[in-house]
Amino acid sequence: MDKSTVEKATVLVVDDTPENIDVLAGVLRDQYKVKVAKNGEIALRNTRxxxxxxxxxxxxxMDGIDGYEVCRQLKIDHSTRHIPIIFVTAKIAQEDEVRGLELGAVDYITKPISPAIVLSRVKTHLALYNQNRELDRKVMEKTQELSDNQLKVVQRLGRAAEYKDNETGMHVIRMSHYTYVLALATGxxxxxxxxxKIAAPMHDVxxxxxxxxxxxxxxxLDxxxxxxxLTHAEIGAQILGDDGSEMLSIARTVALSHHEKWDxxxxxxxxxxxxxxxxGRIVAIADVFDALTSxxxxxxxxxxxxxxQLLKDESGLHFDPTLVSLFISSLDEILVIKSQFKG
Structure with missing residues (x-):
C-alpha cells in the first residue's frame, strides 16, 4: 500500500529566512508532516x-547553494529525482521560471504567499506524484517478464567478465541483489x-x-x-556506451564510479x-562484501x-559511512540472499 494512504505526506520547506519557514510551516502543518531546512546544504542532506x-x-x-543548484543536484541523483519540487520565490521573471522548470521543478509559487494557493498546489502535485508512483508500480508488474529476461542477459554479460577474472558467475547475481536491498534502504x-539491480552486474564488464x-x-601486479x-572502468563505460537507455546509463555510471573511494x-x-x-557508492559496498565472503x-x-569489520574499518575511507550503516542494518536480508545464491 502506498505510504500516502496510511500516513501524512512529508513536505520539506527550504528557506534561509526563518519568518518564511514559519509562515509556510504554519500553513501546512495541519495537513502534512513538515520538515524544514534553513539552507541548500541541509536540504540536500535531508532529501538524501x-x-x-x-x-x-x-x-x-539563498546564501551558499541557491535553489536552482539544489534542484539540479536532486534531479541528477537517481534516488531523489522523482521528488516534486515547487519553487517559492519573489523572483518570478519569465526567464527565471523557465530556468526552474528546465531544471525539473514542477511549479512556482510567488511571495508573499497565499495560504490557499500553497495548499492547492501542494495537494495537486502530491496527487500527481502518487499517481505516477502507482503507474510505475503497474508498469513494473506488466513488464516483469521483460525485466526478468533483460536481467538474465545482463547477468550473462557480467558473468563473461567475471569468468575472465576467475570469479564465480554467482558473484554478479548475489551482488546485484545486495545492491537492491541497500538501494531501497537509502530511500x-x-x-x-x-x-x-539490473545494471549492477555490468560493473566490471x-x-x-x-x-x-x-x-x-x-x-x-607490477x-x-x-x-x-585501472583502465577497465573506462573500458566498461565505452562498452556500455551512451545510447539513452536508462538502465545502460546507470550501468555506465556504476562501471565508472564503483572503484572510487569516499576519501x-x-x-x-x-x-x-x-x-x-x-x-557507484552502493555497488562498491555490495561488490566488496561479496568478494570478501566468497x-x-x-x-x-x-x-x-x-x-x-572491514566495512566498518573502511567507513569514511573507502566507503560512504551512511551506506555502511544501512548495509549492516540490512544484514539479515543480505544473509538470506547469500544463502539463496550459493556457488
Missing amino acids: STTPPDLILLDVM MSEKDAETL GKIGIPDSILQKQGK DDEWQIM GSGYPYGLKGEAIPKV VRPYKKAWSVDEAI
Whole structure:
C-alpha cells in the first residue's frame, strides 16, 4: 500500500529566512508532516536521508547553494529525482521560471504567499506524484517478464567478465541483489532500485578488455600491469556506451564510479565523498562484501563478521559511512540472499 494512504505526506520547506519557514510551516502543518531546512546544504542532506520528503517547497535566492543548484543536484541523483519540487520565490521573471522548470521543478509559487494557493498546489502535485508512483508500480508488474529476461542477459554479460577474472558467475547475481536491498534502504524508489539491480552486474564488464595475463596473474601486479588494470572502468563505460537507455546509463555510471573511494583515493577520477554517484557508492559496498565472503582461486572466503569489520574499518575511507550503516542494518536480508545464491 502506498505510504500516502496510511500516513501524512512529508513536505520539506527550504528557506534561509526563518519568518518564511514559519509562515509556510504554519500553513501546512495541519495537513502534512513538515520538515524544514534553513539552507541548500541541509536540504540536500535531508532529501538524501533514509526518510526523504514527498515534496519540496524550495526558495530560490539563498546564501551558499541557491535553489536552482539544489534542484539540479536532486534531479541528477537517481534516488531523489522523482521528488516534486515547487519553487517559492519573489523572483518570478519569465526567464527565471523557465530556468526552474528546465531544471525539473514542477511549479512556482510567488511571495508573499497565499495560504490557499500553497495548499492547492501542494495537494495537486502530491496527487500527481502518487499517481505516477502507482503507474510505475503497474508498469513494473506488466513488464516483469521483460525485466526478468533483460536481467538474465545482463547477468550473462557480467558473468563473461567475471569468468575472465576467475570469479564465480554467482558473484554478479548475489551482488546485484545486495545492491537492491541497500538501494531501497537509502530511500531509493522501488523502480529505480530495480533498475540499479539490473545494471549492477555490468560493473566490471570492462575486464573483457584486459589481457588474461594480467587478470589471471597469481602474484602481485607490477606498476605497468596495474595501470592497465585501472583502465577497465573506462573500458566498461565505452562498452556500455551512451545510447539513452536508462538502465545502460546507470550501468555506465556504476562501471565508472564503483572503484572510487569516499576519501578520494580511488579511480579512475579520484572523486571524493558525495561527488561519487550514489549508485557507484552502493555497488562498491555490495561488490566488496561479496568478494570478501566468497572463495576465490587466490583466497579463502572471509567470515561474515570479518567482512563486516572491514566495512566498518573502511567507513569514511573507502566507503560512504551512511551506506555502511544501512548495509549492516540490512544484514539479515543480505544473509538470506547469500544463502539463496550459493556457488
